[in-house]
Amino acid sequence: MTMTSTLPPPAPPRRWTPARIAGHVFLAFWILLGLGITLGMAAGWDSSFLSTYGPRLLSGLGITLWLVFWSLLIGGLLSLPIAAGRLSNNRIFSSLAFAWVYFFRGTPLLAQAFLFYYGIGTFSPELEAIGLWWIFEEGLYAAVFIFSLNTSAYQAEILSGALRNVPRSQREACAALSLPRSITFLKVILPQAMIVALRPYGNEIILMIKGSAIASIITVLDLMGETRRAFSRTFDFEAYLWAAVLYLVMVEVIRRLWDMFEGRLTRHLVRRSDD
Amino acid sequence: MSFLKRFAITAAVVVLATGAAGAQDMKKVKIGTEGAYPPFNYIDSNGELKGFDIDIAKALCTAMKADCEFVTQDWDGIIPALQAGKFDAIIASMSITEERMKQVDFTNKYYNTPxxxxxxxxxxxxxxxxxxxxxxxxxxxxxxxxxxxxxxxxxxxxxxxxxxxxxxxxxxxxxxxxxxxxxxxxxxxxxxxxxxxxxxxxxxxxxxxxxHGPGAGIAIRQGDTELKEMFNTAIDAIRADGTYQKINAEYFDFDVYGG
The missing domain is CATH 3.40.190.10 (Periplasmic binding protein-like II)
Structure with a gap:
């Protein structure tokens, strides 16, 4: 056996097909566009922008993080009974859960924000009478309220979908071993469901981060609100560029965290080298 | 006269007539406005643009013999949209300010209220x-x-x-x-x-x-001096011939032009 036989065969010459030419043309176009934007920004760069509006953008970032954190947490808690409803055999309970999910997934977050902020605002005397007006009076709390309801519908779908995904045989096996139902759920069903649910949960957080920009139209000075304010003062697109960078950083952090979580949850599925 | 001849003459007349109308050269001006600021500019229940700004804009277009078209645009993006060429002028109660002057040119004011x-x-x-x-x-x-x-x-x-x-x-x-x-x-x-x-x-x-600046003016792209002069002349013209006062009276019981 000679050494040459182990070498891979030479790659066939790649032909310039129309698709390949088109691909190069498009790539060149995008590169030029990217360069153009970079040069355009560099030419009109105003170094005083960051010193004037940087602190305000960061305070906006803080508001955005606060908003997303509480919305996801409250939404997550709300999603538990809703997911239970989606899986329930009780017709009333399951149709209520279905209606909830149907409404919040089927209408735009923007419309929900207007409905719950300005729409509910018309009932301010009634809400004041029952002591709930404070939630809706302040744009920030109203935003948490709206986003929590919205994300609870999505999180309930993720959770119920993932639980449904675990094969019935797993439950049956647990029953055969006479494991208590709570142990079956917590130690057997839920860990397997979490593997399926993890990525959709990550997506939901990312969608929530980006969706939170809607808070800026109900007077909340979140990252988007501060950006729009800075832009309205300077008419400098640098404002939106920095906002885009900050949103990208948030999403990137989530992405990396999620890779770590997935590695941890699926560690039993990784083939070890000494196998 | 044969049918063919008559047809040819008719056709020639039609061509000449349309040519003559075209030769008047109506300047096309696209006007951006907000449509959410009554009584100056708003969209009524029939979905039509109404208001003092709109009537003034129409009068100015008549005075400068321009063919005007209205475009509604959110306030936040109205200056960038002008700069991007989505329309040629903003008539939307925009106050003439130093900050905005860095981005756009303004005509003289067409009203000023406190x-x-x-x-x-x-x-x-x-x-x-x-x-x-x-x-x-x-x-x-x-x-x-x-x-x-x-x-x-x-x-x-x-x-x-x-x-x-x-x-x-x-x-x-x-x-x-x-x-x-x-x-x-x-x-x-x-x-x-x-x-x-x-x-x-x-x-x-x-x-x-x-x-607050000197009042509300018409914003146009920087360097578009021809359009700016056309508007300024037209503002003077409608002030002089009473059109402005007529529109003013339709909306207000005082003079909005201000001092």
């Missing part, structure tokens, strides 16, 4: 000075001279900024806001409507020339 503050009818506020409004929640429209004025001079109040005038009005009605600041005419006209029945005018403010 700012004012409105509050709920049962409000206990006595005056409209920054000291009177200390600690009060004050609303205004974002990216406007009124919003800037509120932020600059009413620092002791809690300022809330809204995308359009419609939203701060809703929040004054439902009690989220204690007071709102805007143009005196905009507030005055709104207080006359059923929606504005909740509220009253607290006081008219003295404009700050550094913030």
């Amino acid at each position: 700012p004012a503050i409105a509050v709920a009818k049962d409000s206990t506020l006595a005056g409209a000075t920054p000291a009177d409004l200390k600690g009060v929640t004050l609303g205004a429209q974002a990216s406007t001279t009124h919003g800037n004025f509120a932020e600059a001079k009413y620092g002791e109040s809690e300022i809330k900024l809204y995308p359009t005038a419609e939203e701060y009005k809703l929040d004054l009605v439902n009690g989220r806001l204690d007071a709102v600041m805007d143009d005196s005419v905009v507030l005055g006209e709104w207080l006359k409507t059923p929606e504005g029945a909740c509220c009253k005018l607290l006081g008219t403010l003295t404009p700050d020339p550094a913030i």
Whole structure:
């Protein structure tokens, strides 16, 4: 056996097909566009922008993080009974859960924000009478309220979908071993469901981060609100560029965290080298 | 005369007539406006653009023999949209300010009215000075001279900024806001409507020339001097021939052109 036989065969010459030419043309176009934007920004760069509006953008970032954190947490808690409803055999309970999910997934977050902020605002005397007006009076709390309801519908779908995904045989096996139902759920069903649910949960957080920009139209000075304010003062697109960078950083952090979580949850599925 | 000959003559006449009409060379001008700022510019229940700005714009177009077309655009993006060429002029009660002059050119003003503050009818506020409004929640429209004025001079109040005038009005009605600041005419006209029945005018403010500028002008792209001159001439023309005063009288019982 000679050494040459182990070498891979030479790659066939790649032909310039129309698709390949088109691909190069498009790539060149995008590169030029990217360069153009970079040069355009560099030419009109105003170094005083960051010193004037940087602190305000960061305070906006803080508001955005606060908003997303509480919305996801409250939404997550709300999603538990809703997911239970989606899986329930009780017709009333399951149709209520279905209606909830149907409404919040089927209408735009923007419309929900207007409905719950300005729409509910018309009932301010009634809400004041029952002591709930404070939630809706302040744009920030109203935003948490709206986003929590919205994300609870999505999180309930993720959770119920993932639980449904675990094969019935797993439950049956647990029953055969006479494991208590709570142990079956917590130690057997839920860990397997979490593997399926993890990525959709990550997506939901990312969608929530980006969706939170809607808070800026109900007077909340979140990252988007501060950006729009800075832009309205300077008419400098640098404002939106920095906002885009900050949103990208948030999403990137989530992405990396999620890779770590997935590695941890699926560690039993990784083939070890000494196998 | 044969049919063919008659047809040829008719065709020739039609061609000449349309050619002559085309030769008049109507300049096409696209005008951007907000459509959410009654009584100056708004969309009525039939979905049509109405208001003082719109009528003035139409009169100016007639005076300068231009073929005008209206485009509605959110206030936030109205200057970038002008710069991007989505339209050629902004006629939307835009105050002539230093900040905006860095981005666009302005014609001479076509009206000038002072700012004012409105509050709920049962409000206990006595005056409209920054000291009177200390600690009060004050609303205004974002990216406007009124919003800037509120932020600059009413620092002791809690300022809330809204995308359009419609939203701060809703929040004054439902009690989220204690007071709102805007143009005196905009507030005055709104207080006359059923929606504005909740509220009253607290006081008219003295404009700050550094913030409010000399009044509302027509914004055009920088360097578009031809259009600027056309508009300036047209403003003078409609002021001179009484068209302006006629439109003024349709909307207001005082002279909005100001001093």
